[in-house]
Amino acid sequence: MAFIDPTLTRDLGRRKKGNHAAGRPPVSPERRKALRRKFWRETGVAYLYLSPALLVLGVFSFWPVIKSLELSLFKWDMISPVKTFVGLKNYSDLLFKDEEFWLGIKNTLYYVLGTVPLGIVIALGLALLLNAKIRLRSFFRVSYFLPHVTSVVAISMVWRWIFHSDYGLMNYILGWFHIRSLPWLSEPALAMPAVIIMSIWRHLGYDVIIFLAGLQSIDKEYYEAAKVDGASGWQMFRYITWPLLSPTTFFITIISTIGAFKVFQEIYVLFNTGSGPLRSAYTIVFFIYDKAFRDWEMGYASAGAWLLFLLIFALTLIQFRVSRNRIHYS
Amino acid sequence: MAPDAQSAAGATTQAVALPAQPRRKGRKRSEAGGRLSPLALGAIYLALGIGAFIMLIPFIWMIVTSLKPMNEVTVFPPKWIWWPIHWHNYVDAWRTAPFGRYFFNSIVVAVVSTVLEVITCAMAAYAFARMNFFGKNTLFMLLLGSIMVPGEVLLVPNFITLVRLSWIDTYWALIIPWIVSVFGIFFMRQAFLQLPNELFDAGKIDGCGTFRFLWRVVLPLSKPVVTTVALFKFIGSWNSFLWVLIVTNTPNMRTIPVGLTYFSTEVGTTYNLLMAASAFSMLPILVLFFLAQKQFIQGIARTGLK
Known part of the structure; x- marks a missing residue:
């Protein structure tokens, strides 16, 4: 249950470096274009894979964080349509x-x-x-x-x-x-x-x-x-x-x-x-x-x-x- | 945590797997030292035995009480031998509240959310482990950051969301918010990263679609981690309480733990029935635990050190 994942920054960093080292010197413009296209295609696929998780987390984890910060500045009983802004009261x-x-x-x-x-x-x-x-x-x-x-x-x-x-x-x-x-x-x-x-x-x-x-x-x-x-x-x-x-x-x-x-x-x-x-x-x-x-x-x-x-x-x-x-x- | 944590984690995964083969090592150690005298050994067993007694006695006490007639329950000091054995308490307890319905709900919720969680987490983990995409780093940090926000903060806004969706008192409310776990994504990602690259190249050459490849090859190869994630989800879901208490308001939608609290206010101090109900409500989890105790304990050890 580590809060900070030490492996993440390390291997992401490593991978990025690797790409630069391998991909930089003799890349022709067409090749670079192809690589870029591949990257964006992969981005699309990746987000397709991430979409169920992100949808649920978005609605039930990220949105409520913002929502609850906002709520904490109001006086509200759930039922009445009016929320009264009270600031930090x-x-x-x-x-x-x-x-x-x-x-x-x-x-x-x-x-x-x-x-x-x-x-x-x-x-x-x-x-x-x-x-x-x-x-x-x-x-x-x-x-x-x-x-x-x-x-x-x-x-x-x-x-x-x-x-x-x-x-x-x-x-x-x-x-x-x-x-x-x-x-x-x-x-x-x-x-x-x-x-x-x-x-x-x-x-x-x-x-x-x-x-x-x-x-x-x-x-x-x-x-x-x-x-x-x-x-x-x-x-x-x-x-x-x-x-x-x-x-x-x-x-x-x-x-x-x-x-x-x-x-x-x-x-x-x-x-x-x-x-x-x-x-x-x-x-x-x-x-x-x-x-x-x-x-x-x-x-x-x-x-x-x-x-x-x-x-x-x-x-x-x-x-x-x-x-x-x-x-x-x- | 320092970067060494990774190597430490690697070392412990090995150590966790050790119990299968430490015998030789252990013998070597005791030969080298030969320090544990019979007296010390006896003291160790005594201390561990007292510990185990304390850990198990509440369960024994629960079962003993659940099999007593009411006039035996209110005897002090309590008797450990009595007659007749009152098996009927279990039937009575079961009939006093709609436990059949509670069990059905608990099973539906636990099974469905476990299956869905394995699917969503495996897909997300696969993207993080094996694909290069825009915003990967930021997104992963965001997910890990969300672990730090306690559930209590989310309680009120999530309840409001459910009211808006008219999901209160439905299976949707009990299942959907819980089908993704950041821990699940994280652990599966670690497992997927450890698979050899050649495997993925081979998959590509054989023309295996990414999606099929994930289900047919990657998941089966990461079985220990998938099992751990699924087991913990199942137990967590079976035992979850506060959320179910808040989003249900009819007996029809209650799961076991919430049903049990209502049952307890109904029967009051009829402790033999209460203990019978407690016993059968934890039975499925106990069976699961005994069947899969190795995976559990290794899973816990793994979470601790990564």
């Missing part, structure tokens, strides 16, 4: 007046900080264990990955039952350790932790698989050399595995952060279409959904979506900045 209201929006941001940040670092640490630990020479590796891999393919809705229902305060599995297992039963889904302070536990459980397998692929791509010779030099297990992790794994770690951090900012379905189902007791799990996407499809404030909701996008974009840029000197491509 939607944005300023969101940022300076709307407590719900800030509640959404606060809860979303709580969720992101709760899931991303912990999830990555656990996933890395499991991947390191799985990378040892063990039997049953594919069994473990499959069982860790299983939650990731199931639908959020079905599995959130299962978790709603697990977190049940009287008969739930969670409290039963806590009972083994003599911890008293907790009202997971009805106590505001516990609602977000419950969502976080479920999300880490659901996303762990994905991170483990990617870490494992990263670990397996590290050349075994480094470890053999380190062993000859008498390095300890920790030293090997610290000075070989960790630096060589840094591109993978970085990738997972970015992807999980972006994903975590968009949390919605888990909460919607876990709290039975609500946002938790006293809105304790009210997130930004929940806010956008509420504004658009419950209050029908289309312009306001669009502005909220754009602020979410800007927030994610800014954080991604910061992550790229901060990690620039810490990532080692072997």
Whole structure:
């Protein structure tokens, strides 16, 4: 899921250069004309091949981006024929007046900080264990990955039952350790932790698989050399595995952060279409959904979506900045 | 990302394929080091075992609950052995809501959008991989840039578009917006680029039309990538929720996940029925996953490192 495709610019560049080098010196005008005609004919064919994809993307991806920017400057309820232009008022209201929006941001940040670092640490630990020479590796891999393919809705229902305060599995297992039963889904302070536990459980397998692929791509010779030099297990992790794994770690951090900012379905189902007791799990996407499809404030909701996008974009840029000197491509 | 990412990606595709042959290497490693004592090995198995237990227990809990009569469900601490086994919960759950219709909708939407996505993406990817045309570079960058825009931004305007088209509550709304994926185009393009040039020359000499060539030669040769793209599409489509919730308003058009949330508000706290419904709603995906787990896991690993 790389956002920037390093191969693209490279091989496009290479191809262009190749054409120049091969095509330049002794080309007669007729030949050049023929080449040009061929190029335009190929352009026609290419766009024929691209047309279905471009049509759909144009209507449902590119156009809505422009449309939603425009909408965010209006006050509009979908039904009335009049859209009132309000300029940047939607944005300023969101940022300076709307407590719900800030509640959404606060809860979303709580969720992101709760899931991303912990999830990555656990996933890395499991991947390191799985990378040892063990039997049953594919069994473990499959069982860790299983939650990731199931639908959020079905599995959130299962978790709603697990977190049940009287008969739930969670409290039963806590009972083994003599911890008293907790009202997971009805106590505001516990609602977000419950969502976080479920999300880490659901996303762990994905991170483990990617870490494992990263670990397996590290050349075994480094470890053999380190062993000859008498390095300890920790030293090997610290000075070989960790630096060589840094591109993978970085990738997972970015992807999980972006994903975590968009949390919605888990909460919607876990709290039975609500946002938790006293809105304790009210997130930004929940806010956008509420504004658009419950209050029908289309312009306001669009502005909220754009602020979410800007927030994610800014954080991604910061992550790229901060990690620039810490990532080692072997 | 640095340009080395490409070589890193090449290396990992190999590494991903490794599990078939690492046995010899592994043995060599343990001989050279001989470091894993039985104690360490035991600790590793214990940790991994606890992990696997945590990952699987919700599924076990779901199935256990789904087979209990209601008076057994509300017992604390829960019993793991009970009698009689209540298979009938599945029938009851199925009959409480129009699940037949939900399943039918989910299957139609998932199958049709997967097939269409493979077609549109293969065509677009073929143009990007094998043709030289005006605006290629710009267009490709534009596509990749569109990945960064979150779906939430598109939600409102797309809903408005659908209202204008009068597509609300139709299969069109559930399928058409989702038949192209930039990831799909991207991965297929990478696969097509790796095919040898000679193949394409041979195709030209044999007078094979470009279009036929794409379906008969190029796609079959890129089977792993096509399978990965199709699998992920199918699952994504089967599990998709927010969009379906917004663009449908009658039970007739609901897919499984949305139907399930309505079912859950209806049956309330009848948890045995709820678990039975959850179980059969994820059954097709679980079967698919077990049949194709290798492709899944390799596919994930591939997305991570390219």
